[in-house]
Amino acid sequence: MYGTNSKARTRVSNVGPQSRPHPKGEQEKNLWSSLLNGVASGKKLPEKNLLVLGGNAELQREFLETLETDTSRRPQDRRRRKPPVANEFALGYTYQDVLDADHDDILARLSIYLLSESSPIFTALVKPLLTAKTIPETLVVILLDWADPWSWPRQLRDWVRFLRGLVAAMDDDCKVTAEETMKEWQQRRRGAPYEGGSAAPSDTVINIPLGQGEWDEPLGLPICVACHGTEKIETLERDHGWREEDFDFSLQYLRTTLLKHGSSLIYTSLSVPNSLPTLIHSSLGIHSLLKRQTLKHNVIDRDKVLVPPNWDTWGKIRVLREGFDVEGISSGWSIDIQAPAKLQPSESSEDDDTDLLSPPPTQHPLHRTPSPEIPGSVLFIYEDNIPNPSKDRPSTFPPFGEVRLDTTAPTMQDFLKTVQEQMQKLAEAEASSTTTSSTSQAPTSSTTSTTATNTSTPTRPVSESNNQRVNEHIGPVQFNMGGIQVDADEMVRKLRERGEGARNKTEYGPGTPEGTKKQNEELAQFFAG
Secondary structure (H helix, E strand, O other): OHHHHHHHHHHHHOOOOOOOOOOOHHHHHHHHHHHHHHHHHHHOOOEEEEEEEOOOHHHHHHHHHHHOOOOOOOHHHOOOOOOOOEOOOOOEEEEEEEEOOOOOOEEEEEEEEEEOOOOHHHHHHHHHHOOOOOHHHEEEEEEEEOOOHHHHHHHHHHHHHHHHHHHHOOOHHHHHHHHHHHHHHHHOOOOOOOOOOOOOOOOOOOOOOOOOOOOOOOOOOOEEEEEEOHHHHHHHHHHHOOOHHHHHHHHHHHHHHHHOOOOEEEEEOOOOOOOHHHHHHHHOOOOOOOOOOOOOOEOOOOOOOEEOOOOOOHHHHHHHOOOOOHHHHHHHHHHHOOOOHHHOOOOOOOOOHHHHHOOOOOOOHHHOOOOOOOOOOOHHHHHHHOOOHHHHOOOOOOOOOOOOOOOOOOOHHHHHHHHHHHHHHHHHHHHHHHHHHHHHOOOOOHHHHHHHHHHHOOHHHHHHHHHHHHHHHHOOOEEEEOOEEEEHHHHHHHHHHHHHHHHHHHHOOOOOHHHHHHHHHHHHHHHHO
């Protein structure tokens, strides 16, 4: 027993700290770095990109406020500063943290890029944002305003052309990634993640054939069209006479054109709760771990329209209102989105960036020359049914280049001279009318004379009293002349006094016999006194 214990004790002592090899410094450093990297990767937020196209700076800010899931914060988060929105010039930027349902955990960091103009010159700004890594994590939102729904098809056409040119300018790796992204979106068929149903297992592939008009023109990036400002619908009804037929036609037209690009559609408002955050987050693959958000389509309420991706079909569009030509609009839209000849790159040009970076010709916004219509275009169908009210009114502006804001005003003396002439004409007309009335009322007999005298005597006081009451009711007539408030009655009185003084001066002036006689009498009285 003793020998056995001594052998065991000897064996244990051989494994003591003196005989154990020491780890090297590099191994310790690698150990700590791997631990820190593991912790950092666990806390790293998923990064998603949102590219907002269209709208002015104010409309984009309202859209971002609508996108926030909940403005209320917990007490410890109220001091947190809201990220600024820099969207005044060219390509704007801001970000949002997508919070979980309990507002404790941050699910993802949403980087938002904003662009207002669809000119090809801005392609060079957006192109670096789309790489093979960021394309699958990017969603494009085309923002339309309810203030001018008659221009929606042209705005949508310009942005589709912009995206087609942007994808065409990508390198080969980005194009392959964009094509794969579109295939994944096409496989997200109806009823999978957007209706709240259970998705198919990962090892099961369900290929549902595409319907008519679906994904005919994929753009390489997922699209969502947001028509913001539904509170302006009442203004369209009250001021422009919109009816249910007009709202249905506009919705059918948008749904038909967006179906070709696999785009979703939503009507939003800052004052009305909507499903915009759920639509954007689910499209980017951001899902809450505590509360599952589901999307329910809505094409009945005209201020809460929601068409999820891969949900719409030609049959559903026809059901909204009969008589809508879905086939014609769909085929014509493919013609409208083709780039015009002047924007297509030339085969002989060696540098394609020269045409993109050259500034477009400047045009006045009120007199911008419309783009020539393409044969087979369907834009005029929308514009005939939804006309622009400003085009119906005659324009009061001359052509651009002939606009003159100069105006000429008469001098004070010329104006007073004109007023005096008008007052003299009115006085002469009044005197002639008085003479005519007195002549017509001349007595033919003593009885008639007595009667006329009795009846005509109170005529003038009655009229004067009536005029006095009217003047007291109306008040003094005043107008602004050269920044000075002028009383018309006082001016007329002064003009009359000036006229009487000139008349007296002419009748009794120094050159007349009456004037000489009067002057002699005044001199004699002076020396006699």
